[in-house]
Amino acid sequence: MFDNLSNRLTSSLDRIRGRAKLTDDNIKEVLREVRMALLEADVALPVVKDFIEAVRERAIGTEVSKSLSPGQVFLKIVKQELENVMGQANDGLNLRVAGPAVILLAGLQGAGKTTSAAKLAKYLKEREKKSVSVVSADVYRPAAIKQLETLAGEVGVDFIPSDLSQKPIDIVNSAIDYAKKAHKDVLIVDTAGRLAIDDDMMAxxxxxxxxxxxIETLFVVDAMTGQDAANTAKAFGDVLPLTGVILTKTDGDARGGAALSVRHITGKPIKFLGVGEKTDALEPFHPDRLASRILGMGDMLSLIEEAEQKIDKEKAEKLAGKLKKGKGFDLEDFKEQLQQMKNMGGMSSMLDKMPGMGQLGNVKDKVNDKMFVQMEALINSMTSAERRNPDVINGSRKKRISTGAGLQIQDLNRLLKQHKQMQKMMKKMTAKGGMQKMMRGLGGMMPGGGMPGGGNFPKF
Incomplete structure (x- = not known):
């Protein structure tokens, strides 16, 4: 998300970052470019106008003119005003109520309400340690109830059955009674969507x-609809006392206009971002972190939190212990590292959160998750003996392995070379000691060492 906007803003702001003095002319020039970048990102016009005016007022004041580095202060102002547009801090769920805390999800059809219900249930169960039940009050879409039942099974939360012959209100009342008797902390209610806003739906x-x-009424809206997402949220907000918004499909939206428009237009906070199809692809919305990402500063806090939650510490400790005993870093270990990265949302998700990635041009295009799928396929095509000791892989074995993976021998040669490089890096880290350095082994998969000339895989 925000790729285009981030690139436009960082290139515009870079020209003013190092200025010793800011004038009306150079401020006006940069703000004109920022305005165009925001409009192209499908940010609503009223939001753009207010944002530009707020930045201009602060930029021509004493805050900048008396600073020793006015360019840096200007950048700080832009970041702070971006945060103001989106809400200054994370606005969490209010669950302070005698159980069950009922969370109602509303929105148009196709916005991702049902998958969001499952993602939210998983989030509350794993991160907030809550006992959660889910129920579907959607009696219009035949597959809706079954879909939620399947997803509830995947994330390991309690599914309350409902039936197409029931009235939605009866389903909800029955579910609340059940959740009370079962002493559930949270009940998530998935409601029916429509293709468009209509009187029947609203009633x-x-x-x-x-x-x-x-206690929470969350509007679920597709980020791909741009500023229309904010307008639809406002229409629902006029009928329902919304407490927040879940913005879905943000991983497919390169513009980001919805995230920058919803809060301003509706007055309601974005509480979560849907960042992928998997049930763990739901992130709390942090305006300050997102503003940093938009301006190319990265979001290391979110990356660290994700690593703490998703990296298997037991496996990482086991690998560290193995290396300390002098045993080599074999291809089984290499495969394990690839899977750890996959658990963190893949390389593209990690790169989005790393500082300065906007300045590295087409690195993100070259470093994609397909490469790691190919690597894993090649390792899976090997025997266990070959994985433990890659040195035994001769010409005939290479042919068998690459054919089994549906790839070329040069792909396998490249993988073996990358493995050797990472093996050396792991040996150096272990020699210097420290579990922290071991955990940073994932960093060896980042493109900091440059890209191999014309290669398909990143240099480790």
């Missing part, structure tokens, strides 16, 4: 809201 969701009396 039904209003009645459901009255019956459920939810």
């Amino acid at each position: 039904e969701i209003k009645a459901l809201h009255a019956a459920a009396n939810p």
